[in-house]
Amino acid sequence: MKNLLIFFLLIILFLFDLKAQNTQAFYFVNLPHSVSTFGTGWQGVSSLTNDDALTYNPAKLTLTKNSKISFYRNPFQLVSRGRPYPLTNLSLYHKEDNIGSFGLSYENWDFGEIQGAVMDPNNPEGYSSKTFHYYERSFSAGYAKDINENFSGGAQLRYNYTHFGGVIVKGFFLSLGLLYNPDFCNNKFNIGFSLMNLGPAVKYEATTVSGETFTNYDPPPTKLNLGINFVTVENEYFTMPISLSISKPFDKRDDNGDGQSSFKTLFSDWSDFPNDASLQTGLSFIWKPLRLGNDFSFFQEFYFGNFSRGIKTYLENYYTHGINIGIEFFEYKFSMGYAGVSHNVHYPNYLQWVFPYETFQFTFELNDNLLFHRGNNKESYSPLESIILSLGLGHTARLGMAKGSEVSHYKVSYGNNFTYSFEASFYFDKRNALVSSVTYNSVPYDISYGSFKFIDTKFETFSFFSSYRYHPLESIRFLFVQGGMGIYRWNPVIKTEPRYDYETALQLSTGLTLDFLTPLIIIPTIDYNLILYPSTGDAPRIQGYNQFNFILKVGYKII
Numbered sequence: 001m002k003n004l005l006i007f008f009l010l011i012i013l014f015l016f017d018l019k020a021q022n023t024q025a026f027y028f029v030n031l032p033h034s035v036s037t038f039g040t041g042w043q044g045v046s047s048l049t050n051d052d053a054l055t056y057n058p059a060k061l062t063l064t065k066n067s068k069i070s071f072y073r074n075p076f077q078l079v080s081r082g083r084p085y086p087l088t089n090l091s092l093y094h095k096e097d098n099i100g101s102f103g104l105s106y107e108n109w110d111f112g113e114i115q116g117a118v119m120d121p122n123n124p125e126g127y128s129s130k131t132f133h134y135y136e137r138s139f140s141a142g143y144a145k146d147i148n149e150n151f152s153g154g155a156q157l158r159y160n161y162t163h164f165g166g167v168i169v170k171g172f173f174l175s176l177g178l179l180y181n182p183d184f185c186n187n188k189f190n191i192g193f194s195l196m197n198l199g200p201a202v203k204y205e206a207t208t209v210s211g212e213t214f215t216n217y218d219p220p221p222t223k224l225n226l227g228i229n230f231v232t233v234e235n236e237y238f239t240m241p242i243s244l245s246i247s248k249p250f251d252k253r254d255d256n257g258d259g260q261s262s263f264k265t266l267f268s269d270w271s272d273f274p275n276d277a278s279l280q281t282g283l284s285f286i287w288k289p290l291r292l293g294n295d296f297s298f299f300q301e302f303y304f305g306n307f308s309r310g311i312k313t314y315l316e317n318y319y320t321h322g323i324n325i326g327i328e329f330f331e332y333k334f335s336m337g338y339a340g341v342s343h344n345v346h347y348p349n350y351l352q353w354v355f356p357y358e359t360f361q362f363t364f365e366l367n368d369n370l371l372f373h374r375g376n377n378k379e380s381y382s383p384l385e386s387i388i389l390s391l392g393l394g395h396t397a398r399l400g401m402a403k404g405s406e407v408s409h410y411k412v413s414y415g416n417n418f419t420y421s422f423e424a425s426f427y428f429d430k431r432n433a434l435v436s437s438v439t440y441n442s443v444p445y446d447i448s449y450g451s452f453k454f455i456d457t458k459f460e461t462f463s464f465f466s467s468y469r470y471h472p473l474e475s476i477r478f479l480f481v482q483g484g485m486g487i488y489r490w491n492p493v494i495k496t497e498p499r500y501d502y503e504t505a506l507q508l509s510t511g512l513t514l515d516f517l518t519p520l521i522i523i524p525t526i527d528y529n530l531i532l533y534p535s536t537g538d539a540p541r542i543q544g545y546n547q548f549n550f551i552l553k554v555g556y557k558i559i
Helices: 035-039 058-063 262-268 368-372
Strands: 067-074 087-096 100-119 127-146 151-164 167-180 189-198 202-207 213-218 223-234 238-249 278-287 290-293 296-309 316-329 332-344 358-366 386-399 404-407 410-414 418-427 432-449 452-470 479-492 501-512 514-517 520-534 542-557
Touching: 035 278, 035 296, 035 316, 035 332, 035 358, 058 087, 058 100, 058 127, 058 151, 058 167, 058 189, 100 151, 127 167, 167 202, 189 262, 296 332, 296 452, 296 479, 316 501, 332 501, 332 520, 386 520, 418 542, 432 479, 452 501
Parallel strands: none
Antiparallel strands: 067 087, 067 358, 087 100, 100 127, 127 151, 151 167, 167 189, 189 223, 202 213, 223 238, 238 278, 278 296, 290 296, 296 316, 316 332, 332 358, 386 418, 386 542, 404 410, 410 432, 418 432, 432 452, 452 479, 479 501, 501 520, 514 520, 520 542
8 A cells, every 4th residue: 555645734834934924825935035135124125236136026127237146045043953944045137138137036945854654554553754855945037127217117927836745835926016216316216016926825735644635725925015215325436225115915814714815815905904014124335346456346235124023923123234245357246245133122032043043145247248249338437546455453442231240249241352453445535435344352251259250261253344434624634534334243152042143233433544654554543333232131122332442553555
């Protein structure tokens, strides 16, 4: 007798959907698949990049400039064991003049081996255990075209597939999107709208030990996205857009608990709005490629955002951040980036992970004139006036909570220590520069009770900042002020949970660029860092850890 697969669960739910939206089938297709969308609060319907066009708005494919391939990985390392359940995405983008823009995407969420059972007439219990491979996959293809100078539209088809032993679930879905760039305010506004993953209810079937078949229907992963992107600052060297969007899922069920087609719920599932909607806000600091010479350019991008959802399921409020760095050489462009959740306001709804919520992306672009021998369509970048590369040594002084705390004779202390830095300053004129910096600091750390010290160790920190520098006084040109955003990573030497972590940080600096030994530049600097760190308790708020860095840097002016 041929074995029949049986399973203990009739509905295959996501094992760890921390976003609490597992009321929809195949919900993983709505998760971000790029650093820029993750870092700005899980949004991408109106952003000025083709990243995640096939996740949030297929009309964004018209923003494609060169052929591009993107690989994204979300490890999803969970509680206690830190076992990864990786979600990976591979996306391809291409534009054909006078025809339109195209995109392909493949997602794979691998849950690994899971224990199940099969009917076994030779076993006295009637069944035997068996290991099954559980995974979910998605394939999508999209097309978009400019309707006129201000409007573009796009469409997408998606095929989803779930495999869990003998249970196989499939679904086809349609997505539609619009992108509008109005003329007012010098085209600084960008408005996006999309209906993603329209389709019928998704059917699940499972067989019990007795051979009875159960059928269940889940709502498709349909979402309505509406967003606006506004470029606050833009020049030849950088841009700073802010973005705001709202997303509504359509997950209404009938009286039997079965999901319904999204073509029906688009009109009937509004009674719980806005309690079921999510709101996303984001800020980006995007460097345009800075020309270094010899066909080399460097760029850097920083993202900060917030994701919050209504109270239909329970409150969620995440702060996110991300950073991308890359180089461009001749007709090739490569970038790599990190994005993650830096803080969760409603802690009871957020499981503590052994490893932090971190994701990674790698992209490669190739100018189409190299592929197809077309005319030169490479962007021209404004030249830099000078570049200063510097190394620094200094000392860190912590204040307030950053120095430690004491409760009932238990005292936690964070000491001060040497700080080491590397910095690259890109001057596009004599008074303005973009600055990229990395700082390392080893922090003495001890816990004592009264006079008895029972933990005496350290942890290591790395800070990555993207900043803007300005020399305000023409008469004292060597004086500068500087401000920026960054990511602060700490690595405990002893075992902790999480094993390491990332936080968002803000930096204000002042200093001097003394050039009396040109090309050597002496740069004394005072940095004030505000590290946004969560407090403790049931609903931890963001609190600021204050520290000053007093650093003496020696730089070399290379152009």
